[in-house]
Amino acid sequence: LTKTTQPISMDSYEGQEVNITCSHNNIATNDYITWYQQFPSQGPRFIIQGYKTKVTNEVASLFIPADRKSSTLSLPRVSLSDTAVYYCLVATDWGNTDKLIFGTGTRLQVFP
Amino acid sequence: EAGVVQSPRYKIIEKKQPVAFWCNPISGHNTLYWYRQNLGQGPELLIRYENEEAVDDSQLPKDRFSAERLKGVDSTLKIQPAELGDSAVYLCASSSRKIAGGNTGELFFGEGSRLTVL
Numbered sequence: 001l002t003k004t005t006q007p008i009s010m011d012s013y014e015g016q017e018v019n020i021t022c023s024h025n026n027i028a029t030n031d032y033i034t035w036y037q038q039f040p041s042q043g044p045r046f047i048i049q050g051y052k053t054k055v056t057n058e059v060a061s062l063f064i065p066a067d068r069k070s071s072t073l074s075l076p077r078v079s080l081s082d083t084a085v086y087y088c089l090v091a092t093d094w095g096n097t098d099k100l101i102f103g104t105g106t107r108l109q110v111f112p
Numbered sequence: 113e114a115g116v117v118q119s120p121r122y123k124i125i126e127k128k129q130p131v132a133f134w135c136n137p138i139s140g141h142n143t144l145y146w147y148r149q150n151l152g153q154g155p156e157l158l159i160r161y162e163n164e165e166a167v168d169d170s171q172l173p174k175d176r177f178s179a180e181r182l183k184g185v186d187s188t189l190k191i192q193p194a195e196l197g198d199s200a201v202y203l204c205a206s207s208s209r210k211i212a213g214g215n216t217g218e219l220f221f222g223e224g225s226r227l228t229v230l
Contacts, residue, residue, distance in 0.1 A: 034218070043116070043203050043221025044155065087154055100219065102147075102154030 004088045009107040018075040020106050022088030025069045033064060033071045036087045038105070044087060048073070075108075083110045114138070116222035118204050124228045130192035133225045137185070137206030144181060145219065146189050147203040155203055161187065191227075199229045 005023040012018045024033065032051050036044035048055055050062040050071070061074040075082055085105040117136040125131050137144050142163050147155035158177065160168040163184040172179065176195070181187040191198055205219040 036219075041223070041226075043205065043224050044219070045221065046218035049218065100145075100157065102156070104152070105154050 003101065004090060004103045006086075006088050006103060006106045008104065009109070011109050011111065012078055013111050014079055015077050018078050018082070018108060018110075020073045020075075020086055020088075020108070021070055022073070023070045024088070024090045027068050027090050031090050033062070033068075034089045034091065034100075035060070035062065035071075035073045036089065036102075038085045038087065044102075047086075078108075078110045080110050080112065082108060084108060116204055116206055116220050118202075118222035118225050120225055121223065122226050122228075124230065125194055127196055127229050128193040130190065131194050131227060132188055132190045133202050133204075133227075135187045135189070135204030135222060137187070137204070138208075138220055141206035141208050141220070142184070143207045144187050145205040145207075146179060146187070147205065147221075149201045149203055149224070151200075158189070194227070194229045196229050199227055201226045 006020065010020060032049055034049040035047045037047050038044040048057055048060050048062045050064055052064050052068060055062045063072040063074065073086060085107050087102050087105040089100050089102060091100055116138055119134050123131055144161040146158040148158055149155045157171055159166055159172045159179050161181045164181050176193060177191055179187060179189045189202060201224040203221055203224045205221045207217055207219050
């Protein structure tokens with residue numbers, strides 16, 4: 001069972017870059033790291049997924065060091081609409097039981 | 113393309129009453145998940161289906177919770193009888209294949225069904 005650890009909350013201001021780091025010390029060789037975003041009264045929404053090094057899409061970047069024991073979600077120039085909870089997941093596969101484990105997430109508050 | 117559809121969005125019931133939630137996944141998605149999310153917490157997996165087969169229900173409280181996905185498409189989650197502690201948001205998600213190990217992909221979530229048990 002791969003457990004992830006993230007900061008409970010973070011504050012930022014509009015226009016700043018936000019980096020949220022997640023620890024996953026027991027990540028397995030084949031596991032991918034995925035980040036989701038959740039707004040109030042909505043289900044989580046996929047942001048980005050990666051295995052190693054750096055992945056970038058139109059929304060965010062994901063940095064994964066060589067040992068893969070942590071990952072950092074980077075949100076460039078945040079706006080008020082980026083206020084949400086961000087979850088780091090590691091897809092864990094053991095036996096015939098697969099789980100996508102959501103932690104408590106990081107609550108990001110963006111101020112004007 | 114329609115996303116994952118859930119109903120009802122909100123439900124308020126008295127304790128000991130039954131309640132059911134319905135989910136229609138994205139067309140063609142064989143894998144369906146039911147999650148429960150308590151206030152301030154991340155979603156917790158209750159059950160996962162591959163087509164019509166429940167392949168992981170280890171976290172489903174089977175004394176009062178049941179689920180079905182008879183034709184491998186839409187699904188129903190039932191609670192009978194409901195308890196005060198069941199108040200939560202029940203989320204349904206679907207994916208085109210199993211997400212684990214070396215399989216990449218994403219979960220598509222519905223907006224959830226918020227249950228309040230009085």
